Amino acid sequence: xxxxxxxxxxxxxxxxxxxxxxxxxxxxxxxxxxxxxxxxxxxxxxxxxxxxxxxxxxxxxxxxxxxxxxxxxxxxxxxxxxxxxxxxxxxxxxxxxxxxxxxxxxxxxxxxxxxxxxxxxxxxxxxxxxxxxxxxxxxxxxxxxxxxxxxxxxxxxxxxxxxxxxxxxxxxxxxxxxxxxxxxxxxxxxxxxxxxxxxxxxxxxxxxxxxxxxxxxxxxxxxxxxxxxxxxxxxxxxxxxxxxxxxxxxxxxxxxxxxxxxxxxxxxxxxxxxxxxxxxxxxxxxxxxxxxxxxxxxxxxxxxxxxxxxxxxxxxxxxxxxxxxxxxxxxxxxxxxxxxxxxxxxxxxxxxxxxxxxxxxxxxxxxxxxxxxxxxxxxxxxxxxxxxxxxxxxxxxxxxxxxxxxxxxxxxxxxxxxxxxxxxxxxxxxxxxxxxxxxxxxxxxxxxxxxxxxxxxxxxxxxxxxxxxxxxxxxxxxxxxxxxxxxxxxxxxxxxxxxxxxxxxxxxxxxxxxxxxxxxxxxxxxxxxxxxxxxxxxxxxxxxxxxxxxxxxxxxxxxxxxxxxxxxxxxxxxxxxxxxxxxxxxxxxxxxxxxxxxxxxxxxxxxxxxxxxxxxxxxxxxxxxxxxxxxxxxxxxxxxxxxxxxxxxxxxxxxxxxxxxxxxxxxxxxxxxxxxxxxxxxxxxxxxxxxxxxxxxxxxxxxxxxxxxxxxx
Numbered sequence: 001x002x003x004x005x006x007x008x009x010x011x012x013x014x015x016x017x018x019x020x021x022x023x024x025x026x027x028x029x030x031x032x033x034x035x036x037x038x039x040x041x042x043x044x045x046x047x048x049x050x051x052x053x054x055x056x057x058x059x060x061x062x063x064x065x066x067x068x069x070x071x072x073x074x075x076x077x078x079x080x081x082x083x084x085x086x087x088x089x090x091x092x093x094x095x096x097x098x099x100x101x102x103x104x105x106x107x108x109x110x111x112x113x114x115x116x117x118x119x120x121x122x123x124x125x126x127x128x129x130x131x132x133x134x135x136x137x138x139x140x141x142x143x144x145x146x147x148x149x150x151x152x153x154x155x156x157x158x159x160x161x162x163x164x165x166x167x168x169x170x171x172x173x174x175x176x177x178x179x180x181x182x183x184x185x186x187x188x189x190x191x192x193x194x195x196x197x198x199x200x201x202x203x204x205x206x207x208x209x210x211x212x213x214x215x216x217x218x219x220x221x222x223x224x225x226x227x228x229x230x231x232x233x234x235x236x237x238x239x240x241x242x243x244x245x246x247x248x249x250x251x252x253x254x255x256x257x258x259x260x261x262x263x264x265x266x267x268x269x270x271x272x273x274x275x276x277x278x279x280x281x282x283x284x285x286x287x288x289x290x291x292x293x294x295x296x297x298x299x300x301x302x303x304x305x306x307x308x309x310x311x312x313x314x315x316x317x318x319x320x321x322x323x324x325x326x327x328x329x330x331x332x333x334x335x336x337x338x339x340x341x342x343x344x345x346x347x348x349x350x351x352x353x354x355x356x357x358x359x360x361x362x363x364x365x366x367x368x369x370x371x372x373x374x375x376x377x378x379x380x381x382x383x384x385x386x387x388x389x390x391x392x393x394x395x396x397x398x399x400x401x402x403x404x405x406x407x408x409x410x411x412x413x414x415x416x417x418x419x420x421x422x423x424x425x426x427x428x429x430x431x432x433x434x435x436x437x438x439x440x441x442x443x444x445x446x447x448x449x450x451x452x453x454x455x456x457x458x459x460x461x462x463x464x465x466x467x468x469x470x471x472x473x474x475x476x477x478x479x480x481x482x483x484x485x486x487x488x489x490x491x492x493x494x495x496x497x498x499x500x501x502x503x504x505x506x507x508x509x510x511x512x513x514x515x516x517x518x519x520x521x522x523x524x525x526x527x528x529x530x531x532x533x534x535x536x537x538x539x540x541x542x543x544x545x546x547x548x549x550x551x552x553x554x555x556x557x558x559x560x561x562x563x564x565x566x567x568x569x570x571x572x573x574x575x576x577x578x579x580x581x582x583x584x585x586x587x588x589x590x591x592x593x594x595x596x597x598x599x600x601x602x603x604x605x606x607x608x609x610x611x612x613x614x615x616x617x618x619x620x621x622x623x624x625x626x627x628x629x630x631x632x633x634x635x636x637x638x639x640x641x642x643x644x645x646x647x648x649x650x651x652x653x654x655x656x657x658x659x660x661x662x663x664x665x666x667x668x669x670x671x672x673x674x675x676x677x678x679x680x681x682x683x684x685x686x687x688x689x690x691x692x693x694x695x696x697x698x699x700x701x702x703x704x705x706x707x708x709x710x711x712x713x
Contacts, residue, residue: 021501034099040413041424042435044467045455048414052113061122062096063128069093070132073141080141084154089142090461090511100125100461101455108471109417110445126192129186129380133172142169145585150237155681161511164682171313173301177556180300187297191290198286199631201445202274205281206246206625207444209274211267214241221259221364223379228478238445246271247473247626248448250576253486256363258376261355261397268360275624276599283624284599290630291587291596294639299592307588310640314699315522315647315686319589322643326582328700329646330611332709334580335573339467343369357616366569374565378486381562386491386548387474387483394490394544395497398534402670403501404428410435419468425504433504434458434466436497440483447627449473450492452499452528458506458601459515460664466503466516470496471478482548486563491532498531499524501678508679521684523690527678529652536563539665567708572617574707577686579612579619581643584629586610588640599623606683651690653702658694 029035033049035058040046069092076084097231106114132138145152149159173184184672213233214217219227219242230242237243244254250271258264262554275283294306303309307319316322344365345357357365392407399405406426413422419441425433434456456467477483485493499517502524506516517524536539538559543553586606596602603623609615623626628638638644655673662669676693683689691697704710 004158007240027360028057028061032058034062034095034102037094037098041099041410042432042465042467043456044413044422044435045098045105046414046418047416050102050416052111052117053565055106055114056117056121058097058099059103059117060124061121062099063124066093066096066128067131067316069141070135074135074137076141077652078310080144081188082145082154083163085141085145086158086165087112087461089165090513096128097457101453101457104453104455104640105416107447107451108439108469109443110447111578111651115200116645119200122192122196123189126188127185129172130188133169133174134181134185135178136174136178139169139174142166156198157510157514160683161514164210164513167313171301171309176300179347184297184300187293187300191293192296194286194290195637197282198290199627200424201281201283201286202625202627203447205275205277205283206248206448207517208281209246209270211244211246211263212241213241213244213263216242218260218263219244219258221257222254223257225477225478225481225484226254226257229475230479232476244441245444246274246448247442248625249620250622251359251620253475253488256367258364261361264360264364268358272359272622283630287587287599287623287630288596291486291590292594294588295592295594297592305589305591307585310588313519314641314644318641318644319575319585322585322647325650325700326578326585326643327610329574329578329703329709330582330598332704333571333574334611334614334617336709337575337614338571340366340369340569341614341616347372359616359618362572362616366536366572370568371661372563374561374568376561376565380558381485382486383547383549384545384554384558385485385487386546389546389548390485390490390493390544391438394535396539397502397543398494398531398537398540398665401496401539401665402534402667403674404667404670405433406430407436432465433507434468436500436504437467437468437469439469440472440474440493441476446471446473449627450496452496452503454503454516456505457512457516458509459512460507460510462512465507466500468500470500472496484548484585490535494532494535501531502527504675505678506681509681509683514683515681517681519686521638521641522647523651523686525644525648526651526690527657529648530655531658533652533656534665536566537665538563567706570708574709575612575614575617576620576644579607579614579617580621580626581646582594582606582610582612583619583621583623584638584640584642587623587629649707650698650700650703652700653706654694654696656706657702659696 032054034054037043038046053371071086073085073092078084106118114246116427131658142165144412146162154162173181176184186228219230222230231245233245234243234560238240244267246252252271255264255267258267275281298306298309303308303312305319311318311322316325341357344362347365347368348357348361367378383485396405396407404427407423408422408426410422413435414424415437417439420437420439422435422437424435451473452468452470454466454468456464457466458466472489474483474485503516509515541559542553545559546552583603583606590596602612607619630639631637659669672694677689680689
């Protein structure tokens with residue numbers, strides 16, 4: 001279920017706080033930084049004024065205001081029209097929108113106060129959505145407009161908005177009986193609490209899973225820069241020695257360098273078992289209950305499984321189509337992974353290792369295979385990937401060449417954390433497009449992974465321009481050292497900026513519900529997956545890949561090695577991703593009433609029966625730390641939707657084939673892509689939109705080619 005929170009097109013109105021507790025009503029007023037729209041450029045959040053205690057009262061006051069606006073729409077005595085119902089919904093929730101969007105930063109910079117607020121607000125926000133989507137009088141007005149939509153002479157975008165709104169109401173349960181609506185609200189509240197519980201436990205489990213060493217020999221193989229960063233991490237926790245924090249994925253980056261096998265094994269086991277140690281951070285019971293409740297939720301809405309409900313409004317449409325897609329990829333990925341494993345085992349045997357390849361060995365020895373096959377050393381490569389140069393001369397340069405964009409750093413915009421930087425983005429005609437914040441370094445109070453979100457959502461109706469933020473978890477450099485990136489880190493920067501472009505170009509779309517990054521999960525990752533390709537495009541690579549000490553460009557020989565090795569280890573990469581997508585689907589095709597007793601046994605069986613149980617290749621996320629699918633309200637996360645990363649890889653690979661056929665990095669190609677894809681948001685059926693741009697339906701053939709699955713290595 002999408003969030004019906006929209007940006008304002010009208011001045012702030014007096015707040016009538018019915019339903020808000022007296023304490024918060026009394027504490028919310030002109031002194032709260034969310035009381036009125038921000039006076040900063042682009043209505044950027046006033047982080048210099050915002051305190052952690054400001055969010056909860058503002059969000060609760062915003063919920064009360066929005067419900068009052070919803071009641072006014074529902075109770076309007078005038079016959080329902082497009083303007084007084086559909087457009088009025090677009091204009092509702094101004095205060096809630098600006099407060100909740102700013103509150104989203106808690107994932108990147110949390111605190112005990114924000115955690116407590118998130119826990120308290122989770123069921124309230126779930127109830128807020130139910131109060132809107134399950135409002136019978138409101139739905140009848142939306143339905144009335146929907147039924148007469150073809151006689152209203154609406155333009156295509158307005159017609160699409162009517163259809164999307166109606167579908168969202170029906171999908172959320174608007175047609176249920178009053179008693180079933182009450183049951184749905186109860187399930188929603190439970191799901192919200194459990195999701196928040198999972199998120200909190202996982203964050204604490206990931207922090208607790210850091211590897212602590214007091215003997216430097218345990219960390220043999222790490223670079224001096226990595227050791228300095230680990231020492232600083234230990235000092236931050238008032239520990240002696242070195243501390244290696246965990247990332248959210250199963251594999252940990254340091255495993256590529258550590259030569260002490262016992263250390264590697266401990267780090268991997270810490271990663272695999274982080275959230276199932278029988279302590280306060282154990283998520284197994286939470287996972288089981290979330291799956292059970294989601295099945296009940298779907299059954300109440302008339303669907304056989306949660307996946308069937310979840311996919312009903314996605315590009316893929318049905319679980320059967322998704323399972324067929326995954327089944328087509330699984331044997332290709334695993335065949336290549338097995339071939340890669342043989343190559344790695346051969347290296348281990350040649351060195352008289354005396355052991356059988358295990359997951360904690362893969363990255364170290366795969367790197368040795370890479371060096372032998374391509375004469376490519378990752379420690380040489382990162383010397384050419386200094387973060388600021390990658391950003392300015394890589395990410396920004398590609399956007400300039402494709403779309404004519406230019407960027408200017410702003411030092412007058414307050415940020416939520418000192419490492420964050422802000423840039424203003426200008427269109428080819430020098431018009432401002434919005435702001436982008438970059439928050440790249442790992443912190444203990446930051447969720448793992450990388451993501452993009454928006455503090456301000458753009459559309460023509462509101463007149464707002466996008467205020468976007470990109471977040472990652474790169475290792476912080478030691479004091480006085482440059483921030484050097486791996487190729488994966490560089491790819492992440494291009495990926496998240498692809499999302500930012502999608503949101504920035506929403507300025508060309510009229511309605512907030514349809515603009516920017518509003519398309520469904522199995523389309524919205526397409527622009528970001530596609531933008532990754534420019535990281536290694538020769539003209540872009542040669543522009544940013546320079547030695548951080550000398551400024552010398554990357555030698556052509558090294559660049560060619562990187563390009564030749566781009567599909568190296570793709571069997572592993574694809575298998576861990578396909579396995580995670582399959583785990584997600586298996587949890588969400590459970591029939592109502594199914595009781596899972598053992599998470600580990602369920603996971604093992606799910607992978608074995610789909611041919612994905614490779615001993616050396618665990619899923620990218622195990623069930624107990626699969627944050628993508630267990631956090632967020634019903635339909636607001638990647639539940640039954642993690643396949644979207646693979647699906648959108650297919651879309652991106654077909655797109656890359658099109659660009660290669662039509663001249664590559666040109667303004668003409670970029671403008672066409674912007675006009676037909678990036679600026680369109682969700683203004684048209686997504687399959688139709690994509691095929692109109694590509695000129696054909698996408699297939700897995702391009703995926704086989706560009707993901708290295710057409711043949712074994």
